[in-house]
Amino acid sequence: MISPTPSRILASLGAASAAVAAYDLLQRRHSVLRNYPAVGHLRYLLEGIRPEIQQYFVERDWDGRPYDRATRSIIYERAKGIHGEQAFGTERDVEQVGYEWLVHSALPVTAPEQPPRVMVGGPDCRRPYSMSLLNISAMSFGALSGNAIRALNLGAQQGGFAHDTGEGGISPYHQEHGGDLIWELGTGYFGARTSAGDFDPDEFADKAGQDQVKAVSLKLSQGAKPGIGGVLPAAKVTEEIARIRDVPVGEKCVSPPAHRAFGTPVELVGFLARMRDLAGGKPVGLKLCVGSRVEVLALCKAMLAVGTGPDFIVVDGSEGGTGAAPLEYEDHVGMPLTEGLMTVHNALVGAGLRDRIRVGASGKVAAGNDIVKRLIQGADYTNAARAMMMATGCIQSQRCHTGRCPVGVATQSPRRARALDVPDKSERVRRYQHSTVEEAVRIMASMGVRDPAELTPHHLRRNVTGMRSRSYADLHEWLAPGELVDQAPPGWAEDWRAASPDTFRPSS
Known part of the structure; x- marks a missing residue:
């Protein structure tokens, strides 16, 4: 019998490690x-x-x-x-102040076999789109790898939900599997941009007319960094990214903080109408993180003055994530999703516009209860970014801005991106979305509701002390249709007077 020696042990361990590797x-x-x-x-x-x-x-x-x-x-x-x-x-302290809970019914109903969907498209839209209750929020190619975009879009195609492109343009990775796209256009107009950095209507019409593009979203601001644009360093502007974004190769790519195509609420509404015409009548909307209620009301007044408006508005909460943003912006700038969502919803209701505009909610939507809460607070549907990334394999290593993502999600390194297997991760994305929507529908059924339209603020309660709770119907003011136009209530009157369709700044 041959006794093991240190060299043989090391050799065996090395062989085993090589086999595992x-x-x-x-x-x-x-x-x-x-x-x-x-x-x-x-x-x-x-x-x-x-x-x-x-x-x-x-x-x-x-x-x-x-x-x-x-x-x-x-x-x-x-x-x-x-x-x-x-x-x-439960792992939560249910007596903690601020704890929120959904009100179930003594007579729950049977959940519908097919989850509800939301038809997006106002009176001026000729090609409305049926939106899922949960979709993929805006994440650009460049921030995410090509394989991550492939996996997300294939999951969307298999599951029948929408995939927002982010403001980095429509890449071949978005198009490869044919999943429904919401094309986001930001302040840099990437993918529909002239050499001077202005909006290019001809290029926009060509791309927006593609059948895979189901709607167009104009980004005003992002929750994690509202009020500032973005910079892609020159070293990261590869030939591929430059081609997709319509920018020079090897030069710093700047996304400015504000749009150049408009400067007032009336001009914004007119630009949205122009985009809808160029897109062949598809739904056109906007995304914003709410800063001031006056600005939202100014936009409503502009819609009333022009006689048209967006088909949808996506409200992005300040708690939304990003791969890179100044910490001061992440923690201290922008309105949280709950307040921003209720502000937009009530402003549209009070202006008599809510029935023609759908509202989406984006910002830390992860579970079925999140969807139901957002529907109660004023949304028609939700978008998720962070959770969808986690479904593709993101382990939240916080290396997004370095290009050294250990799982190939947030990187442009071909070697790292190859680790992300598209068929496997796309199925994970599909399963996650399907199961989460299914759970949201089951929760609503437990509340005695089969259709989201039956949800009311009474269905959501919040602890105001350790022993007392109040419903959202009691905690917040909910406007009646047209109330702002007829006679603004005291809590809204000052902001309604200060709002002007001709400026985003409060009038004196």
Whole structure:
């Protein structure tokens, strides 16, 4: 019998490690192992030791505030097709001030076989679009890898929901699998841009006319960094990105803070109408993080003055994520989604415009209860970015801005991006979206509701003390249709007077 020696032990360990590394490179389920063969298993070892280590080292949120463990489990487990039941009880302090809960019914109903959808398209829209209750929020190619875009769009195509392109333009990766696109146009007009940086109507009409593009969204501001544009360093402006964005190769790509195509609310409404005509009558809307109620009311007055308006408005909350933004903006600028959403909803109702404009909600939407809460607060549908990234395999390593994403999601490195297997991750995206919408519909059925239109502010309650709660109907003011035009209530009268269709600034 040959006794083991240190050299033989080391050789055996080396052979075993090489075999594990070879398997890791060939398997397609785990992006971390494809990029970090053998040593990547340390991550899964840490996950298994205890939840606190997993929470601190592995799954922290982009802004440093971690999702609670239950929310992370919902996203990852649904994406993997694992049932989301959990032993024991709630992990939340249900007596904490600020805790919110949905009101179930003593007579729940049977959930509909098919989840409700939302028809987007006002009276001036000739080609309305049927929107899912949960869609992929704006994330650009350039911020995400080509494989990540492929996986998201294939998941959208398989699941029948929409994929917002982000302001980086329509890339071949968006088009490869034919999933429904919401084309977002930002202040840089990337993909429909002249050499001087202005809006190019001919290029816009050509791309907006593609059958895959179902709607166009004009971005005014983004929740994580409202009021500022973006800069893509010259070194990152590759030939491919330059071609997609209509910018020079190897030169700094600047997205300005404000639009050049308009400067007043009336001009904005007119520009939206022009975009709709150029798009062949498809739905056209705008996305914004609300800053001032006066600005929202000024936009409503402009719609009344011009006689038209957007087909949809997406409200982006200040808690929304991004791959790179100044910390001061992430934490201290912009209106949170709940207040912004209710502001836009009530302004449209009070101006008599709500029945022709759909409202989307974007900002930390992750679970079925999030969807239901946003519908109660004034939304018709929701968009998710962070959760969709997690469904593609994002582990929230907070390396988005470095290009060194360990799982190939937020990078332009071909070597790192190859770790993301498109067929596997697209199925995860589809499963996550399907299961989350299904759970939202089941929650509504438990509340005695089969159609989102039946939801009211009475269905959502919030703890105001440790022992008392109040419904959203009591906590907030809800306007009646046309109330602002007829006679603005005291809480809105001053802002309604200050709003002008000719300027975004309050009038004296």
